[in-house]
Amino acid sequence: METILNVKGLAKSFGPKKAVDKISLSVARGEVMGLLGPNGAGKTTAIRMIMGILTPDAGEISFNFNGRAQPLDKSKIGYLPEERGLYEDVRVCDNLVYLAGLKGKPATEARQEALQWLERLDLGAYADQKLEKLSKGMQQKVQFVASILHRPPLVLFDEPFSGLDPVNQDFFKEIIRELQAGGTTVLLSAHQMNLVEELCDSIFLINHGREVLSGKLQEIKESYKENIVELRFDPAEDSTFLKMIPGLRILQEQPGWAIMRYSGSAGINPLLRELGSKLTVSAITVEKPPLHEIFIETIRKRGEDIEVA
C-alpha cells in the first residue's frame, strides 16, 4: 500500500534525556494510525518533529502527497496540538478564516466552509461572537474545525481526546471516521489506549522514546497468544475440570458463569471443543485482551518500566 508519511531513525534528545530514540514508522494513505504510549513516552516530540516545529537530532521524515516523495509542506497537513488554544478576543469565524488562510485557503472559501461547520456543530449563532463567549466544550469543537478546515490530506492529532467531555469525545470520533471515509490519513496520539483502539487501523506503541510494538492492530492482536473467554453454561453442571486445562486461568467464577484467560499454542479451537463436549454452553465470547494490557505485558517481558510523567 502507498505510504503518505515515512519516518526513519527519528531521534531527539533534550539534555541527557532521549525523548525520541530512533523510531521508524510509515503511515499508509487513508489509514488511521495510533501513536500510543504513556504520558512522557515521546509522542508529542515525535509529532512536533513530523510537523516541522522541532528539528530532529537525527533521522529522516518524508511525505508523499501526490505520487512522489517530497519534504514537509505545512499547508498539506492539519495539526491539533495537545496544548491548544485560539485567539480569545477575536470572533470565532475570524479565528477559523485566519488559520485556514495561513494554510493557503482563500478567505471567502474558508469563511463559507467555516460557517457550514459551525452550523453543523450547533455553533452557527456564535460565528460572529468573540471566542471567549463560548464554553470550553464549544471552544474545543472550534479548535478541531480549525485543524481540518483547509481539507488536508494528512492530519496529526496530538491527544485529541484529552480534556474532552464524553459528548465531544464521541463527536470527535465520528469526525475522525468521517475523515477516514473521505480518504484523509490520520495520525493520532493518545495515552488512553482504550479510547482510540476502535478507531485505529494500525498502531505504533512507544515507551521511553522507543518502539514497543507496531503494525496493523488486527495482526498485533491476533499474534498475541492470550484470549479472554467468557462462558455461560447450565449452572447444574460441574465445571471443576476447567482448572485442569493447561494454559487456562480462571479470573472469576460463579455457578453457570466463568471468565478466563487462555493461551494455547494451537489456538482457541481445542479449548472450544473441550468445553463443548463437557458443558451445555449457552453463550461464549472469545476476545483478545485490550491493547493497554498487550502494551504493559510486552513491556514487562522486556524488563522495562513504564514511565508516567
Place this chain on the structure above:
Amino acid sequence: MKWLNVFKVFRWEFLKNLKSPVFLVTTLMMPLIMLLAAGISYYSSVSVSKEEQQVAIIDETGEFFPYLESKLATSPVKVTLHEPAQREQLAKQVEERELNGYLIITAENVQSGMIDYFVRDAKEMNSMALDEAVTAALTRYRMEKTGLTAQEIDLVTAPVVLHPRSVSGEEVSVAAAIAPFFFSMVLVIAVMISGQVLMYGVLKEKRNRIVEILLSSVSALDLLLGKILGFGLLGLLQIGIWMIAGLGVASRFLDLRQLGISPAELFPMVLFFVGGYVMFAALFAAMGATMKDAEGGSQTQGMVLLIPMIPMFASGSILLSPNATWVRVFSYIPIFTPTTMLMRIAATTLPWWEIAATFAVLMLGVAFFIYLGARIFSRGLLQFERTISFKEIGKMMRKNY
C-alpha cells in the same frame, strides 16, 4: 522563509491590534498626558516667577537700599526699608507669613558679600530673583565706592554672550538643539510602547497556546517577522498621529522652521529610527517568548528591556559633545547605535562615511538580533510551563532544536 506567510501574519497583527483598546488608549492618552505635563510645568513656572514677595531690608550702611530698590523696580519682589530696632518685629512678621523674609545689610557684609536672608523655613524659599538683584545691586554699589564713573560701570557690566556658530557661519538655534533630543525620545517611547505590546502579545499567544497552531503553518522566523512588521507599522502610525498632534500644538507657540531639521538630515534619521525599531522589536519579542507570564518576567529580562534606553541617560553629554571619542564608540555598538546616532545626526553635521559605517553596523545588528530572536522565539515558545533562564538561552543558541 515565505514572504506570503510573513505578509499574512503582518496583516493579521496590524488589523487585530489596530482595533484593540490598548492601541486606542495609548494613542489618545499619550498626547493628552504630554499636553497635561507641559501645561503644568508651563503654568507653574509662570506662576512662581510672578508670585509677589515681600522682603524687608535693614540697611545699616544707609546707602545700599536705593541700589537694590532700583534693581527690583519691575520685579514681583517688593522691598521695604526698616530700622535695625525693628528686627524682632520683622522676625515676628516672617513667622506670621506677613513677610517672606528680611535681609540685614552691614558695612561688613557688603565687603565680604556674605549676606544672611532670614526666612521662616529655609527649605521653602524661592529667592532666585532676589539673589540676582542683590548681586547686581551690590556689584554696582561696590564699583561706585571704588570711584568708577557710570559709563565705566556700564562698560564693565555689559553682558557677555557666547554665541556658537559653525565654521561656515551657521547659527546654532536652541530649537535645533532640542529637536534631536525630542526625536530620540520619541524613538524610545515608541519602541517601549509597541515593543511591550509586542512582547505581551507574544506572551499571550504563548499562554493561550495558539502559538503551536501557528507554528504548524508558518516558521518561527515568518511569525517573528510578520509580528515585527505589523507592530512596526502600528508604531509608525501611532508616532505619526502624535507628531501631527504635537506639531499642531507646537505651531501655536513656536516657529517650526526653527526646529532646524532638513530633509537631508531627516532621511538618515528615519533609516536609523526604523532599523533601531526592528532590532529592539526582535529582542522584545524574543523576551516575550522566554516568559511564562507577565508577572514571571525576571529581573534580568527587565534589565534587557532597559538596554535601548542607556544612551538616553547620557543624552545631555551626547548632545553637547556629539563627536567625543566615547560617543563615537557608542555609535558602533549596535544596540546603542540607533539612539546615539539619532541624537548625533541632529546635533551636528556628520561626514557621510560615518553615517554609512554606523548604519552598516546597525544593519548587522538587525540581522543578528532577528536571527537570535528567531532562535529564542522558536525554542521559548513551546516551553509553556516556565520562564526560561539566561543560561538556558545560551544553551539554545548552541543547539538545534
